[in-house]
Amino acid sequence: MSLIYSITSTITRNIEDMLRNSFLFTIIFKIFEFIENEWVNSYFKSLYPGENFLSIFKKSRIMKEEIFSPLIVLVTFTLFLLLATDPVSRDLQIVILIAFISFFIGSIIFPRFILNNQSNDNSEKNKNNQIPLFNTKDIHSIGFCLTLIGIIFLFISIASVGGLPILKSSLRYSLKPMFTMPVFLVIPGIGLIASHYLNQFKRGKINRSQVRFRFLILTAIGMITVLTLEYRTPIIAILLMMIIIAYCGEILSVWEVIIGAFIGVCAIMGIGYLRSLNELAISSNTSMFSTLEHRANFTMHVLNLLNQISGNFGILHGKMIASSMPGSDLGPRMLVGKLIAWRTEVTVTPTLLGQMIVDFGKLGVALEMCLLGFILGTGYKIIKVTKDSFYIAIYSLILTYTILGVETGILDIPVLSYFFVISFIYLAAILKDKGIRIY
Known part of the structure; x- marks a missing residue:
């Protein structure tokens, strides 16, 4: 495993370093940096409800700590x-x-x-048994390359059908899986990038406003990418994954999780309804x-x-x-x-x-x-x-x-x-x- 990880991280780091130094990506990152600074220092940001908004939800231990335990699967199945x-x-x-x-x-x-031998003891014996941790810069590079592959194949998919499926639904049925499947690599890609930003926040390199803004930008990039092809499930996947990462990383309040889940449900109903109307599967009275x-x-x-x-x-x-x-x-x-x-x-x-x-x-x-x-x-x-x-990112995925x-x-x-x-x-x-x- 270490050999595969070493080769992958070396290749992706070299690719990221090369692209970051290019004129195009330098301009893109400068623009994002400018927007981020404007947002962090914006007056309107102060109007956004604080972490203690709807604090009634924080009184429940399940709502505060255990929403996204594995048992959420059984809750979802029951619903x-x-x-x-x-x-x-x-x-x-x-x-x-x-x-x-x-x-x-x-x-x-x-x-x-399992995993009952973990402790804060730094003795040599315990270090040999510690769960392996990964360099987040390597993880960021891997996520960056996966996202880049997804965006590149997005343009290839659009070119292969001669138009945007989001503007013309019939084009979606002409999409070739060999081109569309790599597009979805943007989902784990932005998740891995988000894990790097979360680590920077935990280490005090960026503040809470910055990490939240970067999560928002990553979510928007991912959703726009897959929405262009008029796919519904990947949109929900991106939104849900980023909510789970942010919740487990303690940068998202409980009330924001609830509202995010509500938006997700509305998105499922709305996109499914519009698609059914376009395909004449239902009437407008439904x-x-x-x-x-x-x-x-x-x-x-x-x-x-x-x-x-x-x-x-x-x-x-x-x-x-x-x-x-x-x-x-x-x-x-x-x-x-x-x-x-x-x-x-x-x-x-x-x-x-x-x-x-x-x-x-x-x-x-x-x-x-x-x-x-x-x-x-x-x-x-x-x-x-x-x-x-x-580990938060891959669990969320x-x-x-x-x-x-x-x-x-x-x-x-x-x-x-x-x-x-x-x-x-x-x-x-x-x-x-x-x-x-x-x-």
């Missing part, structure tokens, strides 16, 4: 179930209960048995909330059908998750369409449990939800132990996609790659805690 007004079968209710119990065990119980309700009902109906055909041990035995790999004839969501309706030209979201049920049935739900809970529980425990900004996956599932190859890489980092931390040397 999704409540949103779906159509009843589900008794057998699916059992599956959902198994999923909840397994996730709870994996995220809350199992992490209690409310935004009803479109969200219909979507939840449809998705739960899909899960119910998948459960009926999968039994206790599944029917594809890993083929659905494998279909996420590039080069597969059908993607996982197209495979769902084939299974329930024999239609391969549509993509169907199967919820977080859909792939687990189809591949390995109820057994798969129990094992995979426990594993997913353990990954998130490990990440949450690491940030509680280290307070490290890098996978928690974000798990929350979004409640409806869509975790089926995209970039997202699966994030989970794989981050799980490997967590494994390295666990082994280091046990005193096992890593090369």
Whole structure:
């Protein structure tokens, strides 16, 4: 791992240094620096509500410290179930209960048995067992390059369809995945950059107003990038990830988190409503909330059908998750369409449990939800132990996609790659805690 990290950080640092010294990027950063100074010293900033605004929310320990623990996934799933007004079968209710119990065990119980050798003791023995920490300048360089790749492929995607999908919705269906997938690297990219700014804030190099402004700029850059292609889920991913990083880094107040979540829900309903109108899927008399309700009902109906055909041990035995790999004839969501309706030209979201049920049935739900809970529980425990900004960023990334996956599932190859890489980092931390040397 150290060799891969060393090579990656060296290459990305050289690229960042070269670009930062170029005329174009010098002008861009000068402009951002000027705007930041104007904002920090602005009179209007003083009109913004302070940290103690709506302080009633701070009285709750859960609201103040534990909003984004792994259990937020179960809360989100419960709200999704409540949103779906159509009843589900008794057998699916059992599956959902198994999923909840397994996730709870994996995220809350199992992490209690790991990473228990961390202390403030600086003896040589304890140093050998400490969770590995990363140079935030290296992390910033990696995030900078990922963001740059995303923006470059944004222009390539626009050029490939000859226009802006946000201005002409039909162009979105002409976008090529080989060009659009790299665009989404902007999401982990801005998350890693944000972790560097958060670390600078913790070390007193920048003040609270500066770090908040930089988070706002990063969020705007990411959202504008993916909004140009008229994608909905990545917009919510960026907003949610940055909120989680800011909350865990203690630069965002509880009331701001609540308002941010409300804005996110409104964005989901609004974008979905406008897209449905443009595609003539609904009439203008249909409310935004009803479109969200219909979507939840449809998705739960899909899960119910998948459960009926999968039994206790599944029917594809890993083929659905494998279909996420590039080069597969059908993607996982197209495979769902084939299974329930024999239609391969549509993509169907199967919820977080859909792939687990189809591949390995109820057994798969129990094992995979426990594993997913353990990954998130490990990440949450690491940030509680280290307070490290890098671990906050990567935990926020996978928690974000798990929350979004409640409806869509975790089926995209970039997202699966994030989970794989981050799980490997967590494994390295666990082994280091046990005193096992890593090369």
